[in-house]
Amino acid sequence: MKILAIDTSTLVMGVAILEEKRVLGELITNSHKKHSIRLMPAMAQLFEELELTLEDIDLLAVTKGPGSYTGIRIGVTTAKTLSWAHQIPLYGISTLAVLAENGFHFNGWIVPLLDARRERVYVGIYQREVEQLRAIYSPQIMTITKLLDILKKQEKPVLFLGDDCERYAEQIKMHLSNQAKFGTLAENIPKPSQLGYLAWGKLQQKEAPETEQFAPDYLQLTQAEVNWLKQHNHGGKHEN
Amino acid sequence: MKKPIVLGIETSCDETSAAVVSGGTHLLSNVVSSQVKLHQRFGGVVPEVASRKHVERITWIIQEALDQAKVSLKELDAIAVTKGPGLVGALLIGISAAKALSFATGIPLVPVHHIAGHVYANHLIKPLPFPLVALVVSGGHTELLFMEKHNRFERLGKTMDDAAGEAFDKVARLMGLPYPGGPEIDRLAKKGEPIYDLPRAWLEPGSLHFSFSGLKSAVIQFLQQMKSQKKEVDQHHLASSFQTAVVDVLIEKSINAVRKTGVQHLLLAGGVSANRQLRQQLTERCRKENITLQIPPPELCTDNAAMIAAAGTYQYLDGHFADLTLNADPNYEMNQRVE
Structure with a gap:
């Protein structure tokens, strides 16, 4: 095969x-x-x-x-x-499910995102369950503000993936401080x-x-x- | 020699089309999925909407073209695809499909110029009578071409601004008519007389180029004038006056091009050749002038893949191929192709 x-x-x-x-x-x-x-x-x-x-x-x-x-x-x-x-x-x-796989071993929520312009992102929220990732929020478009609100409420560690995270890094750190982790360069593509x-x-x-x-x-x-x-x-x- | 069987793919604007042509002349199938209804509510073609529809339809259309032609992939000698001009996002769907198909089967890929395709629509009815002059008029193009033999195009004239079909659509919108405006204006003009005085852009004496934006502006001014004078505009007369202004110029310049080049044959092609007044008056005029005129049936005048397959057949015979780096070229120039 x-x-x-x-x-x-x-x-x-x-x-x-x-x-x-x-x-x-x-x-x-x-x-x-x-x-x-x-x-x-x-x-x-x-x-x-x-x-x-x-x-x-x-x-x-x-x-x-x-x-x-x-x-x-x-x-x-x-x-x-x-x-x-x-x-x-x-x-x-x-595309987001593929990107999420780069965070497979992360314990917490895996958040792959792509910029959708005008303060909006294409995003999905994934979590590992047994041997695969499950989508908690299926791929969708939302404002970065709304995404950060959702994540903040959960109080779980969050792994952001994707080169576009850079664009929102300041905002993410401000809202989530230590709760937020970022992918390595290789994990971001x-x-x-x-x-x-x-x-x-x-x-x-x-x-x-x-x-x-x-x-x-x-x-x-x-x-x-x-x-x-x-x-x-x-x-x-x-x-x- | 065996007659080449060529698959044509065309997605340059709002028709998704695939066709199979044998020997460059014999139409085996021509499947066209028109998106006119889809774009109607927007009052014109929306590129992103067009591209989205192309992706959805393309595979099914190719399959249908082969099925109707009763030809299998293995029997094809070439895959001809529109390289440009057109909407880049739309062109890319046909090109991506053609390249993948070529890679999957090893069948050579032939890039075709959209306007060359329009001219070759005639070849599916009757072999092109060289040397000839062709008038290609559509929503995106207005060109006068001289052809001495297959694959050789010399541009005699083109529009400096709007294409003739574009002028039809824009004026139709000014008149409050639905999209596409060409057939609507043609329908109204039938019951009208060209009583309103509208300009004809001849440009400098002897010029074979066109300009239609002035005519459009004249219609705007005319409508404003009538409104301020509180006079009623007769839609039928306005349609007839506008259409006559366009047709007069198209005919005069085509006849002029035939005289200048000394050829015997004139070809009409492109979506606007479906226009009743243009067909009738050009036919009469050519009869008087002793010029043979060829006009394809309406279904081959609008965008279709059969014409791309026909034009592609002669490029295939000339060994004009593309490799897997083939890209869409929204402003594809004809002379780039003729080298």
């Missing part, structure tokens, strides 16, 4: 190939984006170095968001197409190997793989839809 994992949902671009019990290889960059140019050549390189082809792959994994809208779509479209062309089952997994591992878990659990209609989980409506709804809720009396 070999697994190919693809993540292009943030500034990080990652490709990994795993066996059930072993990471065979992974390529990660955390620099300029250009994921659309670099993803396929990176994947081709990884296959070549491992002397494997797509024929050897039995399972596909992709991050389905949140993150950069365009980035997520590049990964999802690529994964969906590979899955369809070779009839390989595919699982879409939250989502690993495609973790993504592949999570997909393998889903297969073990016999979860249904994605269909060809599979689409990203942006966690937000488009701005045009938000504006439209605003206008039409105020003018609700005139609408049927």
